[in-house]
Amino acid sequence: MSTPSRFDRGHTDDLMSFLAASPSPYHAVANAAARLEKAGFQQVRETDAWDASVGGKYVLRGGAIIAWFVPEGASAHTPFRIVGAHTDSPNLRVKPLPDTGAFGWRQVAVEVYGGTLLNTWLDRDLGLAGRLTLRDGSHRLVNVDRALLRVPQLAIHLDRSANDGLKLDRQKHLQPIWGLGDVAEGDLIRFLEQEEGLAEGEVTGWDLMVHSIERPSYLGRDNELVAGPRMDNLISVHAGTAALAAASTAAGLPFIPVLAAFDHEENGSQADTGADGPLLGTVLERSVFARGGSYEDKARAFAGTVCLSSDTGHAIHPNYAERHDPTHHPRANGGPILKVNVNQRYATDGSGRAVFAAACERAGVPWQHFVSNNAMPCGTTIGPITAARHGIQTVDIGVAILSMHSARELCGADDPHMLANALRAFLES
Numbered sequence: 095m096s097t098p099s100r101f102d103r104g105h106t107d108d109l110m111s112f113l114a115a116s117p118s119p120y121h122a123v124a125n126a127a128a129r130l131e132k133a134g135f136q137q138v139r140e141t142d143a144w145d146a147s148v149g150g151k152y153v154l155r156g157g158a159i160i161a162w163f164v165p166e167g168a169s170a171h172t173p174f175r176i177v178g179a180h181t182d183s184p185n186l187r188v189k190p191l192p193d194t195g196a197f198g199w200r201q202v203a204v205e206v207y208g209g210t211l212l213n214t215w216l217d218r219d220l221g222l223a224g225r226l227t228l229r230d231g232s233h234r235l236v237n238v239d240r241a242l243l244r245v246p247q248l249a250i251h252l253d254r255s256a257n258d259g260l261k262l263d264r265q266k267h268l269q270p271i272w273g274l275g276d277v278a279e280g281d282l283i284r285f286l287e288q289e290e291g292l293a294e295g296e297v298t299g300w301d302l303m304v305h306s307i308e309r310p311s312y313l314g315r316d317n318e319l320v321a322g323p324r325m326d327n328l329i330s331v332h333a334g335t336a337a338l339a340a341a342s343t344a345a346g347l348p349f350i351p352v353l354a355a356f357d358h359e360e361n362g363s364q365a366d367t368g369a370d371g372p373l374l375g376t377v378l379e380r381s382v383f384a385r386g387g388s389y390e391d392k393a394r395a396f397a398g399t400v401c402l403s404s405d406t407g408h409a410i411h412p413n414y415a416e417r418h419d420p421t422h423h424p425r426a427n428g429g430p431i432l433k434v435n436v437n438q439r440y441a442t443d444g445s446g447r448a449v450f451a452a453a454c455e456r457a458g459v460p461w462q463h464f465v466s467n468n469a470m471p472c473g474t475t476i477g478p479i480t481a482a483r484h485g486i487q488t489v490d491i492g493v494a495i496l497s498m499h500s501a502r503e504l505c506g507a508d509d510p511h512m513l514a515n516a517l518r519a520f521l522e523s
């Protein structure tokens with residue numbers, strides 16, 4: 095039994111299902127879209143003409159989703175309130191010629207995606223998931239969610255120095271095995287075609303990655319923590335989706351609430367589905383023009399717009415306290431964090447702090463400050479990119495976790511729902 099919580103564990107249970115069902119960015123946006131459809135949102139295609147109708151809409155492009163709700167009475171210059179996040183996580187991704195192996199082992203050739211904690215992928219049972227492109231150009235999501243692959247660590251007997259600082263060669267040491275047998279060209283893709291009941295040769299393109307098949311779980315004496323994969327940053331995607339769905343039921347919205355979840359944050363956001371691409375600006379602009387707006391209306395709308403860019407940050411680590419700032423100590427279950435960096439690795443300024451503090455106050459949610467130790471490099475996220483690219487006031491916030499970029503991360507069990515409540519309050523007022 096878990097101790098009673100001020101916050102809704104139903105939200106956390108749903109997050110855990112979302113994490114397990116979203117082994118790739120393509121799955122994450124499909125699952126976000128399914129939740130929004132339930133709340134009455136409808137997909138609009140970028141290749142279609144858009145209209146001025148009210149209601150919930152969303153655009154899907156690869157591993158990115160932009161969703162927004164046009165309330166009754168919205169004008170062409172009504173400003174937006176945006177929750178920003180990213181759908182991708184560091185992992186191992188399949189190379190163009192995947193079939194490799196040696197000495198009777200079948201292996202899959204992989205590249206390292208993003209700033210992965212490499213050792214966390216060793217000796218885990220791994221599945222394979224992603225997106226297949228078929229001969230007719232259509233896409234199909236694939237998820238082999240069973241123990242299919244493993245990156246076996248070298249035995250201690252063969253490397254007595256392993257515990258003195260493990261060195262992993264990104265090319266040589268990370269190629270997973272997936273069974274025994276001769277290496278045959280086309281083997282992996284044929285296997286996936288069979289899994290999916292597709293004819294041989296039907297798959298002509300793929301974007302595939304490995305994932306740990308271990309389920310997310312509550313953890314700790316009182317189940318006050320959650321362990322799971324891809325918390326960075328599916329916690330924010332999930333919370334933003336819940337917040338937007340909830341905000342769409344509010345009466346008299348003074349803004350157009352938006353969820354913008356991008357792909358490719360972990361390698362710099364420079365992609366057509368990344369925050370450094372035109373996707374968000376194009377969608378917002380088209381929404382203004384569809385309501386009969388002019389360039390002037392767009393400029394007015396953007397000038398009144400605020401974005402809360404939500405991503406994970408570092409909770410204070412009890413074994414490495416000296417790596418953190420000496421006085422700013424974000425804690426698990428202490429509520430969402432406001433991320434500040436005066437050199438604009440985070441976009442937050444004092445006026446943004448006030449927006450975030452007001453949202454948390456309205457939601458009845460405690461919140462915390464995050465700032466890096468001056469001697470440590472500071473991470474960054476989509477916040478500064480969104481601010482600079484679109485000229486939109488942006489505030490960097492998030493949830494404090496441990497083990498960031500591990501194959502299995504750790505957060506407080508109450509923080510995800512506190513984040514969702516704060517995001518909802520921000521979108522609604």
Ligand SMILES: [Zn+2]
Nearest residue numbers: 326327405406
């Ligand atoms: Zn992140």
